Each structure stands twice: as structure tokens, then as C-alpha cells.
Amino acid sequence: MRIIETNKLNLRYNNRQILSDVSLTLKSGRITTLIGPNGAGKSSAFRILAGLVKPEKGTVRLDDIQLQSFEELRNHCGYLLESPDFYSYLSGKENLELLIQISKSKTDSEKLLQLVGLQNEGNKKVQHYSRGMKQRLGFAQVLINDPDFLILDEPFNGLDPEVKTQMLAQLVTLKNEGKGILVSTHLLEDMETIADDFVLLNKGRVYLKSNMEDNLNEKQKVVLHFSKSVKNLKQYYPENLFENNKIILMATISETEALLNDLYKQNFIPFRISRSSILHDKYMEITNESAN
Amino acid sequence: MNRLIKIEIFKLLKRTRTYLSIGLMVILVALIFWGLKSQGESALDYALQTLNRDFLVSGNILNGYLAIYVILNTLWIHIPILIVIVTADLFSSELESGTIRLILTRPLGRSYYLMSKYISSIIFVIIFMTIWAIISVLPAMLLFGKGDLIVIFEGLQIVEEKELFTKFFNAFLFAILGMSTFAVFSVSVSVFTRRSLNAILVTLGFLVISTLLQTMAPTIFKGWESFLITHHLAKWQFLFYSNPANSEVLSSTIWLVIFSAVCILASLFRFRKLKITE
Secondary structure, eight states: OOEEEEEEEEEEETTEEEEEEEEEEEETTOEEEEEOOTTSSHHHHHHHHTTSSOOSEEEEEETTEEOSOGGGGGGTEEEEOSSOOOOTTSBHHHHHHHHHHHTTOOOOHHHHHHHTTOTTTTTSBGGGOOHHHHHHHHHHHHTTTOOSEEEEESTTTTOOHHHHHHHHHHHHHHHHTTOEEEEEOSOHHHHHHHOSEEEEEETTEEEEEEEHHHHHHSOEEEEEEOSSOOGGGGGTOTTSEEETTEEEEEEOHHHHHHHHHHHHHTTOOOSEEEEOOHHHHHHHHHHHHHHO | OHHHHHHHHHHHHHOHHHHHHHHHHHHHHHHHHHHHHHHHHHHHHHHTHHHHHHSOOOSOSSOHHHHHHHHHGGGTTHHHHHHHHHHHHHHHHHHHHSHHHHHHTSSOOHHHHHHHHHHHHHHHHHHHHHHHHHHHHHHHHHHHOOOOEEEESSSEEEEOHHHHHHHHHHHHHHHHHHHHHHHHHHHHHHHHHOSHHHHHHHHHHHHHHHHHHHHHOTTTTTTTGGGOHHHHHGGGGGGGSSSOOHHHHHHHHHHHHHHHHHHHHHHHHHHHHOOOOO
16 A cells, blocks of 8 residues: 655745644545635645645655655656646647656547547647636546655535546546545545545644544434425334424434434335534634634 | 657747737838938939949949938838847746646757747748848849949948949848847847737847947947947948958857857746746
């Protein structure tokens, strides 16, 4: 298993502390999601990992080997930094081929374009691309040289729901192929379905580290929505809260599964189930704090 | 490095600005030919009025070589402007558009990246100047024919036809060096100014002020003129002396090389510290 570990990253800019002691770990075969409100320092952390910005303090290790600089990571990582900027006067294919040459790679540009669904748009100049198309091209260039780690800052920006779903599926495929993936996004719900580890960043500090296993074993608020009244069920489940056509409970995943099995037997099938997560709650906590 | 240079040349060839610059140069040369063809004889008669009083001037004075010599005078201002609009933008356009971030997230050193910009700017100058030479020499010979060259530069200079090919060839080589230095200077300026427009304005401002200082106050700047790039750019004229001032040309060649090296070193140092994420 390959691992990238950053230790206590600190970054100051214009007398403002952007990052304070941020430590991140990326493991092959796992998706780590970096979340946080705007200005939390996510993009700065990504720029450090790409070697574009030098941290004031902090080190990085790759597979237990201390690297001299973050620039050394570039041989092992593919980067997508926010909205990618391409040469507008070149076609999508030409842009990819140019990056392939710089990377001394033998990757086939056509295959990459096909992977992101741009095979019919490859010869179009990038100046005629929509934001979503640029984002897809950005995702394609990440895969040049088949890197072990993918570092993706807001990769779903500007994507329509269909393409977003395809990209989420693509990330799972890449994870299953053994790639370590770091993603920053605001799409908590989507990432909760595919990510393994979560890092919540606030005001340049790590506010919370969690993983999917923890999340599943935590008692969380679950809301079951029904199309008919569930008042009659109150007598069987007195510990839960009944509200019109909803049952609201605090439960782990296995407890929720047990309750659902029970309800199915009584022919009460919820049309929608929502479960909050620690991550979501903490994220909302931070957002509300910032708003106040 | 070869790979990077090829990529830079590919990008140059794909940009409209490159063709705009070459197109303007073609128009400029065509206008000079048109002017010489339509009014060259009368202008030359006027210029040689005094000379005709004391000498019997015979033969084809308004010949192809004189036409090329006139075109060489565009090296003062016109050609540098046309080169700078392309080269000053090579680096800063990448900063402005953000493509530099895309490139530098690849396993690639900053110094290599910047050096490829310098080398490609010099290659552009060589291509540009070669086209300039071809479209100057061929039509000049076809339209005006051959003959000795008479020029008034620090006195009357008469250069025999048999010597002219070598002299013009050397002048073109020196022009390539001069314009390459100017291109290198413009790329370096763009590393400091970050913006293409600023880099173009600063470089052209430097050219204009330097030329003005050199022509308006030669006595004040005596001894200091070596530090004015335009002083050296004009040294191609010394090749047309009856007895060529080779040492002057050689000295300017060395100055231009030193000037380029200083520019490159300064901007490499600056680029290592440059924030490219703003």
C-alpha cells in the first residue's frame, strides 16, 4: 500500500495564517474527502501538495520516505486544481497531447477523451468548451501517466448531474484499481456514498477527522418518510418520535436496518430515508458559526 | 528540454499574434518597396544634389542593395516592436490565463520551463528575421537590380558590389543577435511585470527612451552609451564602412550577449520565488 503523509503544514500569506498544523494522509485504494467552508484553506493545502506553494513549515513523506520538497510528489500524483485553465487557442486533444509530452508519457489522448465523454469534442478549440467540458478535460489530464494518487480540488464544479454521477462512479473505479484519491468538495451527500475518510477543515485547522466506519457505527438522526400515517406504530416504538408521516429516531446503521426489516413485515415501507452524519452536523455547525 | 522547446514552438505557431506580427512585417517591407519604386529616384536626386556638384555619379544608385539597406533601418524601432508583441506575451500570457499552473503541476522544473520560453523566443526571432531577409532580398533584386552601394553614414561610404553579399549577410546575423537580445529582454520584463500589456509597454518604453537618450544627448551619455541596448542594436551600420569597424561590432556582440545573460539570470532568480497561484 502506498501512502502520502503530510505533517503539520503551516502557511502564512500577507500576515494571515492560512493553514495551521494541517496533517493529511492519503492511502492507495481509499478516497479521502477534504471538506470545509469557503476560505477554510482547502485550496491552499492542494496547492502545497502540487508544489505550487511552499509551506512555511511542514513535511511530507511518501511510503515512509521523507521527501525534500512537495514538488517530488508530482511524479506520483495527478492534479486537478479548481477550475483548470487550458490553452484556449488549442483543441482539447492538443491540450492533452501537450501535457502528455511534458509528462514524457505514452498515454493515448483519445482514450482519455473517451473516458471523460469528450471523444466527439476533442478537436474543438477549448475556447468553445463549456465550464463542465473544461472540468472533464481537467479530469482527463489528471490521468496522464497513470498516477498512483489523484488530487482533485472541486472536481464537480460546473458538471451537470448526469456527468457528476458518471464522475463519481469513475472515482470508485479508480479507487478499486488501487489509486489513492483526495477530493475537496461541497457535495457532502455524494461523497458520503463513496468516500472512506473525511477531513473537515475550518479556518486553516483540521476540525474533525472521521471515516466511513466511524460514521456507520455512530448513532445519528434518521428520518423515515412514509406516504401514509404511521401514528398506529407509535405503540410499538415508543422511544421514537412520530411526526405526521415521519418517524424520527437516533440509531446506528444496524439499528436502522433492524427497524426497517420490522416495518417491512408490517407493510410499512418508507419512500425516503435520510440519515444525517457527524460530518454533516459538524459542517453545518461551522457554517452556522461563520454565518453568525 | 528539446521536448519543451518543441511544445513552445507548437504553441507559437498556433497563436494569431504570431501571424499578425509577421503579416505586419510583410506590409512594412512592401510599403518601403512601394515608396522606393514610386519616389525613390527623386528622393535620391535630392539627397545627392551636393554630391553631383563635385562628382560624376554614374550607374544604378537606386539598386536592390540600397533598398535592403533602407529596410535594415527598420531595425531601429519597427522590427523590435513587431517582435516584442509576440515575445513579451510568451510568459505572461501563461500567468494571466493560469495555464502555468497546469504545466507546473507536471514533473517539470521551473528553470527548464523558463529557459524553454527564452529559447523559443530566440527561435521565433530567427524565423521572423529569416522571413524578413527573404522578402527583402528577393524582391529588392528583382525590382531594383544590382549595383554598388552608396550610403551616407559618418561620411560618404561607397561599397563595391562584390563585397555586399558578405556585408549584408553579416548585418542580418548581427540583426538576429540584436533582436534576440531584445526578445530575451522582453521575456525577462514579463517575468517581473506579470502582465503582457505591461511587459510590452515597459519594453517599448525602454526602447524609445534608450533611443532618445542616445540621439538627443550623445555628449551627456558619452562613456555610458554601452549600457544602452539601442547603442549596440545599431552597430550593424558599422559593417558598411569602407574599412569595417570589426572591433566595434565585436564589442557590441559581447555586450549584447552579456546583457541577455544578465536578463536571463535575473528572471530565473525572480521566477523561483514568483507566486503563480495569484
